[in-house]
Amino acid sequence: MGVRIVTDGRSQGGTVRFETYRVKGNRGPNGEDPNFATVNNGVGMCVHCRQAIPADEIKAQARGESPHGRWTDRLYCVVAVRYQPKLDKNGNPQRYKSGERAGEVKTEKVRFFRPPNERDLQALAEAEKRLQEKWPEWEQMGLIPTESIPQGHKTAEPLRFGMNRWCDMFTPRQLLGHLILVEELNRIKPQILNELGEERGRAVVTYLQFMIDKGLDYNSKQTRWHYGRSVLINTFGRHDFSLKWTFGEMIFTGPNSGAAWALSQVLDAYSGIAELLKPLHEKLNGSAPPVTILHGTAAHTDLPEKSVDLICMDPPYYNNVQYAELSDYFYVWQRRTLQDLYPDVYRRRLTNKTDEAVANPARDGSSANAAREYERMMGEIFSECRRVLKDDGIMTVMFTHKTQEAWEALTRSLIENGWTITTSLPVESEASESTHQKNMASAASSIFLSCRKRFKTNDVPATWSGFGGTGVAQKVREAVREGLKEFAPLKLNPVDEMVASYGRALQVLSENWPVLDGDELVTPMRAMREASAVVAEYQVARITNNRLKVEDLNPETAIALTLYGIFGLSEFPYDEALSLSRSLNISLEAKPAGYTVKGRMIGINNENQGRRARHQHAEETGYHAPLLRKNSKLRLARPEERNKRRLENPQTEWDILHGLIMSYREGDVPVARAYLAQHAEGKEQVILDLLSVWAAEMSEDTLRKEAEAMLFGLKS
Numbered sequence: 001m002g003v004r005i006v007t008d009g010r011s012q013g014g015t016v017r018f019e020t021y022r023v024k025g026n027r028g029p030n031g032e033d034p035n036f037a038t039v040n041n042g043v044g045m046c047v048h049c050r051q052a053i054p055a056d057e058i059k060a061q062a063r064g065e066s067p068h069g070r071w072t073d074r075l076y077c078v079v080a081v082r083y084q085p086k087l088d089k090n091g092n093p094q095r096y097k098s099g100e101r102a103g104e105v106k107t108e109k110v111r112f113f114r115p116p117n118e119r120d121l122q123a124l125a126e127a128e129k130r131l132q133e134k135w136p137e138w139e140q141m142g143l144i145p146t147e148s149i150p151q152g153h154k155t156a157e158p159l160r161f162g163m164n165r166w167c168d169m170f171t172p173r174q175l176l177g178h179l180i181l182v183e184e185l186n187r188i189k190p191q192i193l194n195e196l197g198e199e200r201g202r203a204v205v206t207y208l209q210f211m212i213d214k215g216l217d218y219n220s221k222q223t224r225w226h227y228g229r230s231v232l233i234n235t236f237g238r239h240d241f242s243l244k245w246t247f248g249e250m251i252f253t254g255p256n257s258g259a260a261w262a263l264s265q266v267l268d269a270y271s272g273i274a275e276l277l278k279p280l281h282e283k284l285n286g287s288a289p290p291v292t293i294l295h296g297t298a299a300h301t302d303l304p305e306k307s308v309d310l311i312c313m314d315p316p317y318y319n320n321v322q323y324a325e326l327s328d329y330f331y332v333w334q335r336r337t338l339q340d341l342y343p344d345v346y347r348r349r350l351t352n353k354t355d356e357a358v359a360n361p362a363r364d365g366s367s368a369n370a371a372r373e374y375e376r377m378m379g380e381i382f383s384e385c386r387r388v389l390k391d392d393g394i395m396t397v398m399f400t401h402k403t404q405e406a407w408e409a410l411t412r413s414l415i416e417n418g419w420t421i422t423t424s425l426p427v428e429s430e431a432s433e434s435t436h437q438k439n440m441a442s443a444a445s446s447i448f449l450s451c452r453k454r455f456k457t458n459d460v461p462a463t464w465s466g467f468g469g470t471g472v473a474q475k476v477r478e479a480v481r482e483g484l485k486e487f488a489p490l491k492l493n494p495v496d497e498m499v500a501s502y503g504r505a506l507q508v509l510s511e512n513w514p515v516l517d518g519d520e521l522v523t524p525m526r527a528m529r530e531a532s533a534v535v536a537e538y539q540v541a542r543i544t545n546n547r548l549k550v551e552d553l554n555p556e557t558a559i560a561l562t563l564y565g566i567f568g569l570s571e572f573p574y575d576e577a578l579s580l581s582r583s584l585n586i587s588l589e590a591k592p593a594g595y596t597v598k599g600r601m602i603g604i605n606n607e608n609q610g611r612r613a614r615h616q617h618a619e620e621t622g623y624h625a626p627l628l629r630k631n632s633k634l635r636l637a638r639p640e641e642r643n644k645r646r647l648e649n650p651q652t653e654w655d656i657l658h659g660l661i662m663s664y665r666e667g668d669v670p671v672a673r674a675y676l677a678q679h680a681e682g683k684e685q686v687i688l689d690l691l692s693v694w695a696a697e698m699s700e701d702t703l704r705k706e707a708e709a710m711l712f713g714l715k716s
């Protein structure tokens with residue numbers, strides 16, 4: 001389905017209405033483009049006069065600070081469900097052949113889209129009116145979350161668009177729905193507590209608040225319509241409050257309402273959890289489980305020294321999620337029904353940001369300060385954990401591998417606070433399902449570190465390089481090689497293998513802590529880089545069946561091949577390439593266009609620049625560099641995307657490989673053979689080995705078959 005915006009033809013003071021249309025073959029009946037958008041990269045387009053509306057003007061209108069008008073939300077499409085006769089393939093209604101309903105027409109439920117009608121718009125206006133009427137009373141009762149949204153890392157976005165209070169995250173009708181539920185829950189709370197008693201009553205009220213929370217998540221201006229799946233994506237489908245240009249609203253009353261759905265979801269989750277706990281309850285035979293939940297920062301606890309057997313920690317991942325900033329969204333609502341039940345938890349106006357162990361540049365003033373604060377707070381937590389853990393106790397720390405910086409910060413605070421990392425294993429985690437991490441090879445798993453107290457810290461620092469293979473660097477390399485052998489049967493993907501190897505390196509470093517290279521303290525990053533180098537060597541040996549070694553290849557080819565072995569032709573984070581390049585002592589160099597390969601480097605072209613260049617000079621098409629960058633992602637260029645001239649004057653074995661593939665496409669084996677003879681004299685075998693790797697590691701069928709055919713032709 002598409003939605004068409006119909007203007008009234010006036011270029012000044014015009015109005016619009018909306019119509020829905022059916023999309024067939026990517027177009028509407030009048031050639032409409034369903035992907036047509038009136039906003040692109042924050043810049044708008046006036047639907048009346050087609051002029052651009054600058055991003056700043058849009059924001060000013062959203063904040064009510066523009067002389068040109070104020071932005072309002074408009075209902076433009078209604079998704080509804082209806083039952084209709086089920087038709088057979090000739091277009092006739094199907095009927096039940098037997099049973100109680102024999103003869104009756106079969107029906108099916110279909111979802112359809114329509115523009116809003118008068119009744120819809122009246123209902124909206126009515127909701128707004130009722131909210132206004134109730135506002136003074138509700139405000140006096142303190143039910144409306146009118147708390148200001150504080151300045152923060154993730155809250156900057158709604159503030160920029162004039163959402164200044166937490167209640168501004170909702171349309172009037174959404175807000176009306178949520179406030180009625182809050183009012184009702186508070187009204188029936190005494191009755192619930194009275195009938196069910198303090199403890200059960202409190203639990204029921206809490207779960208009913210969770211129902212309200214579910215509604216808040218799915219019925220706000222922060223939701224999104226996923227047109228591919230035809231579903232509403234919740235507010236926390238992403239870990240931010242970025243502006244949603246279109247959002248969804250739920251029907252909030254009646255038997256099929258959002259509220260009823262939210263309740264069913266909470267009940268479902270509750271029964272699932274209860275089922276898991278059933279065996280424990282049976283064992284306890286009715287008595288309360290011996291569980292104490294403490295709420296507060298892990299940096300200070302009242303637990304006695306050496307009293308804990310196991311610590312299992314899933315800490316914040318650096319700056320990945322700003323939990324406290326985001327959780328204010330629910331906190332301000334929960335306070336309104338739960339404060340009297342849990343006075344300690346809801347004493348504050350908003351959640352505690354000060355003690356939060358995250359890297360938050362808005363809180364800490366800069367990214368560098370944020371990194372320091374994260375490390376400091378994780379350090380305090382690890383130190384407290386060391387105090388309360390028994391000497392033979394164990395601590396596990398879960399960590400999602402994101403960036404080297406994050407790893408560095410976490411592992412350094414672990415080691416500096418008296419811990420040895422004893423093992424590390426990648427584990428599958430829900431993170432791999434998360435929307436912004438999907439399709440990125442790097443986030444396939446979390447890493448599980450297990451740690452023990454370190455009792456001995458060297459009086460004299462160990463040395464990194466050492467003579468005759470005695471240094472810690474050598475031990476790191478051996479441990480990583482050993483690890484790679486152990487991981488082999490696990491068949492880890494190459495990224496996980498790399499991550500698991502970091503753990504081996506950190507283990508050696510932490511056991512030998514502190515380690516000096518000359519006067520310099522060896523950082524965990526350095527140890528991890530050493531691990532990457534070993535893994536890269538291993539990868540190249542593995543994918544080339546020991547035929548090629550990193551040192552046999554030109555540096556640009558060596559790193560391109562290693563990246564190909566790990567990521568294939570898909571995108572991967574820039575950081576991954578950076579760490580790999582450092583480990584191989586090869587620099588990543590951004591090049592605007594053509595360049596001469598000099599020394600230990602690999603060139604990177606900007607993906608967009610390359611495209612622009614293609615339009616400008618027809619003969620100068622394609623990318624010179626083997627690596628392409630788009631924002632924070634990189635990928636290897638495909639042979640057909642490479643610059644023709646560069647492939648005709650190849651500078652590296654990787655260029656020759658691509659040139660060879662392109663000449664094969666041009667004139668089959670004879671042309672490919674001629675290319676090889678001209679450009680690869682003396683190193684034909686290396687190029688054929690590269691081509692075998694290209695074929696063996698290729699995930700795209702057609703490209704693999706092409707390379708296999710080439711190999712067959714060239715070898716025969």
Ligand SMILES: C[S@@+](CC[C@H](N)C(=O)[O-])C[C@H]1O[C@@H](n2cnc3c(N)ncnc32)[C@H](O)[C@@H]1O
Binds near residue numbers: 315355
């Ligand atoms: C990765 S999440 C844990 C998620 C949890 N395993 C789950 O499945 O819901 C990290 C948690 O650490 C909490 N946190 C942040 N700073 C903390 C601190 N100083 N002490 C204790 N917990 C903290 C965050 O609020 C967040 O809930």
